[in-house]
Amino acid sequence: AQKRSPAPLPPGPKGWPIIGNVLDMPTTKPWLVFTKWGERWGHIIYLNLLGQPMVVLNSANMAVEMLDKKSSIYSDRPIFTMAGELAGWGSLIAFLHYGDSFREARRLLHQVMGTKKSMEVFMPMVEHQTHRFLNRVLSHPDNVQELIRWTAGAIILNLAYGYEVKEDNDEMVALVDKAMQQFSIITRPNAFLVDAFPMLRHVPSWFPGANFKRLATEYKKTLTDMVTLPFVYTKRQVAAGAAQPSFVSTHLENNQLTKEQEATIQRAAAALYTGGSDTTVSSIYTFFLAMCLYPEVQKNAQEEIDAVVGTDRLPSPADRERLPYIGALVKEVYRWHPVGPLGLPHRLMENDVHDGYFIPKGTIIIANIWNILHDENSYKNPMVFDPERFLSAPGKSPEQDPRTFSFGFGRRSCPGLNLAEASVFMSCAMVLSVFSITKAMNADGSVVTPSAEFEDGTVSHPKPFRCSIKPRSSKAEALIRSAE
Numbered sequence: 318a319q320k321r322s323p324a325p326l327p328p329g330p331k332g333w334p335i336i337g338n339v340l341d342m343p344t345t346k347p348w349l350v351f352t353k354w355g356e357r358w359g360h361i362i363y364l365n366l367l368g369q370p371m372v373v374l375n376s377a378n379m380a381v382e383m384l385d386k387k388s389s390i391y392s393d394r395p396i397f398t399m400a401g402e403l404a405g406w407g408s409l410i411a412f413l414h415y416g417d418s419f420r421e422a423r424r425l426l427h428q429v430m431g432t433k434k435s436m437e438v439f440m441p442m443v444e445h446q447t448h449r450f451l452n453r454v455l456s457h458p459d460n461v462q463e464l465i466r467w468t469a470g471a472i473i474l475n476l477a478y479g480y481e482v483k484e485d486n487d488e489m490v491a492l493v494d495k496a497m498q499q500f501s502i503i504t505r506p507n508a509f510l511v512d513a514f515p516m517l518r519h520v521p522s523w524f525p526g527a528n529f530k531r532l533a534t535e536y537k538k539t540l541t542d543m544v545t546l547p548f549v550y551t552k553r554q555v556a557a558g559a560a561q562p563s564f565v566s567t568h569l570e571n572n573q574l575t576k577e578q579e580a581t582i583q584r585a586a587a588a589l590y591t592g593g594s595d596t597t598v599s600s601i602y603t604f605f606l607a608m609c610l611y612p613e614v615q616k617n618a619q620e621e622i623d624a625v626v627g628t629d630r631l632p633s634p635a636d637r638e639r640l641p642y643i644g645a646l647v648k649e650v651y652r653w654h655p656v657g658p659l660g661l662p663h664r665l666m667e668n669d670v671h672d673g674y675f676i677p678k679g680t681i682i683i684a685n686i687w688n689i690l691h692d693e694n695s696y697k698n699p700m701v702f703d704p705e706r707f708l709s710a711p712g713k714s715p716e717q718d719p720r721t722f723s724f725g726f727g728r729r730s731c732p733g734l735n736l737a738e739a740s741v742f743m744s745c746a747m748v749l750s751v752f753s754i755t756k757a758m759n760a761d762g763s764v765v766t767p768s769a770e771f772e773d774g775t776v777s778h779p780k781p782f783r784c785s786i787k788p789r790s791s792k793a794e795a796l797i798r799s800a801e
């Protein structure tokens with residue numbers, strides 16, 4: 318007799334024999350498609366992709382109950398044949414299977430940035446790099462996205478390797494960017510789904526995914542450079558006694574390392590900047606978009622800064638606790654457009670029965686973070702950018718903190734949270750204190766309203782948009798110029 322499952326599978330689109338739901342899989346904005354499916358199938362949706370079970374979680378409650386509360390069994394990652402094995406990303410933390418190497422890498426990261434306290438030593442550097450950012454924006458206001466990227470790269474390369482980024486055309490930043498663009502492409506949902514099924518390697522080239530086969534070799538070379546070149550730089554600096562304090566130099570200076578330990582540190586450092594370079598970029602660019610579209614919010618934020626910090630100096634990390642509206646604004650940035658709308662996929666390590674449904678071992682679990690953060694039951698008028706939702710007022714309690722979801726779940730939740738928080742807060746507060754962000758104008762005087770569209774990708778960015786960025790006053794301009 319056939320062995321019976323202890324409970325029914327969760328509901329979901331029916332699919333076809335053998336291939337299951339492969340043809341149902343969205344190729345663009347999957348978070349919106351999964352949200353729509355949620356209206357029909359509910360909070361938990363089951364998909365079968367050529368026999369590979371996959372579950373999409375569409376509610377906060379499901380994601381927390383499964384991925385957070387049952388973290389000991391929901392913390393593996395899927396096998397990414399293309400990205401992980403062929404393109405070489407498999408040895409970096411985000412792809413590691415749940416086990417000893419994973420725990421060791423998380424421990425190393427936690428030591429450096431696991432708490433707000435551990436971040437303190439890096440705050441002067443974050444502040445300094447953000448000052449440089451202000452100066453660059455003043456000179457090139459039309460290049461803001463590129464400047465955000467440059468700054469994020471500078472912060473993370475400094476923290477990981479003690480590497481001071483050059484003003485222009487820095488080859489290390491270019492390398493990180495290239496690798497991250499490739500990372501984003503290769504981990505798109507339809508990419509990794511195809512990757513999960515080696516038999517799809519044989520499909521014709523029009524099939525999404527086949528393209529990745531050709532690209533894998535090229536991507537692997539970029540990745541190898543990204544993991545080794547900055548590490549070699551720090552090693553040389555340490556040998557010459559000239560190293561700036563950093564994640565890598567601290568480990569190299571304090572210990573006599575075996576080859577294997579060295580490799581672990583090399584990969585943990587690479588994880589720092591793979592996780593940290595692109596993500597905060599999306600958040601800070603989203604911030605500029607929101608400020609352009611919501612002038613009232615910008616005005617409120619500037620009033621708070623003027624009242625608390627004044628106009629004689631720039632905000633500093635020490636002001637964070639005293640700027641609740643800016644704190645709420647940063648939360649709203651994370652909510653309004655989550656950097657990772659589907660987070661990263663988890664994989665179930667043993668059979669589970671949840672909420673009356675059978676979830677087989679090996680199921681890939683996707684949390685629809687975008688939908689969770691736009692659920693009308695938790696967030697009123699979810700498409701509107703409104704920091705007030707996170708402030709308490711008489712008779713009104715704040716809405717749920719989006720960081721519970723936007724940084725992922727359980728033992729896989731983002732290890733870079735404290736750095737992200739520090740970087741995003743500093744950028745928002747400093748920019749608001751000295752710049753005014755408004756809609757751009759065409760040559761004929763008509764106003765350009767950005768469309769607030771977001772790109773596909775594991776890390777999703779706002780579509781490039783135009784806005785006008787000017788100093789708030791001549792005093793603000795002088796303040797920017799005096800900062801370094």
Ligand code: HEM
Pocket residue numbers: 410411412413588589590591592593594596597600656657660661662663723724725726727728729730731732733734736737741
């Ligand atoms: C706004 C900024 C950021 C957001 C929204 C964000 C969000 C996330 C999310 C959703 C995940 C997946 C968690 C899961 O699987 O459940 C993740 C993982 C990760 N993040 Fe971040 N992140 C941010 C910044 C950073 C920074 C600055 C770093 C590095 C310093 C970083 C390093 C990582 C790493 C290494 C992982 C993989 C963790 C693992 O697989 O165990 N992230 N992040």
